[in-house]
Amino acid sequence: MRFGCPTPEFEVRSDKHGSGNFGAGRGMHADRSQKFHDGLDLIVVPGDTIRSPIDGMVEKVDYPYRTDLKWTGIQIANGRVRVEIWYMEPNVLLIDTYVHVGDKIGIAQDISKKYNTEKRIKKYGGKMLPHVHMRVKNLPLAYLINGKWAQYEITLDPRLFLGGIQ
Numbered sequence: 001m002r003f004g005c006p007t008p009e010f011e012v013r014s015d016k017h018g019s020g021n022f023g024a025g026r027g028m029h030a031d032r033s034q035k036f037h038d039g040l041d042l043i044v045v046p047g048d049t050i051r052s053p054i055d056g057m058v059e060k061v062d063y064p065y066r067t068d069l070k071w072t073g074i075q076i077a078n079g080r081v082r083v084e085i086w087y088m089e090p091n092v093l094l095i096d097t098y099v100h101v102g103d104k105i106g107i108a109q110d111i112s113k114k115y116n117t118e119k120r121i122k123k124y125g126g127k128m129l130p131h132v133h134m135r136v137k138n139l140p141l142a143y144l145i146n147g148k149w150a151q152y153e154i155t156l157d158p159r160l161f162l163g164g165i166q
Helices: 118-124
Strands: 025-028 034-036 040-043 049-051 056-062 073-077 081-086 088-090 104-108 131-138 142-145 148-151
Touching: 056 081, 073 088, 073 104
Parallel strands: none
Antiparallel strands: 025 034, 040 131, 049 104, 056 073, 073 081, 081 131, 088 104, 142 148
16 A cells, blocks of 8 residues: 655654654543553644545545534545545635545645744743644454454554655
């Protein structure tokens, strides 16, 4: 399976707000268990071209925040994985179409505008860098468990597909 970097440069966000690496700590759940980052934050310049990392079908426009629909993303899937890329404005004409690795799928938004409030800059001691968030999930197989069908999606480290680029 071919897999390409969706951003002009491959640089993972690391700033005062935290690490953009897959698996980085993200605080605690209500039950006091640890939260982890489920994707990879790639630094962008707002307005950068975002390209498809896989050959696949554009499934839908995605909204990472239910209460703030100005932040958008896209989901692309093929027979093996689903890729979600957030904080980008997708090309609306691409929905329900097939794209190839490297095809333009949209432009980067400036998510730092959402997080770089005076209160948060003071709390974290600096600003968050503009980035896109990329999440990769396997397309689940159905399993019969105790007489019931179940599907398990596993979120994967995007670096597995990007050749381990550091």
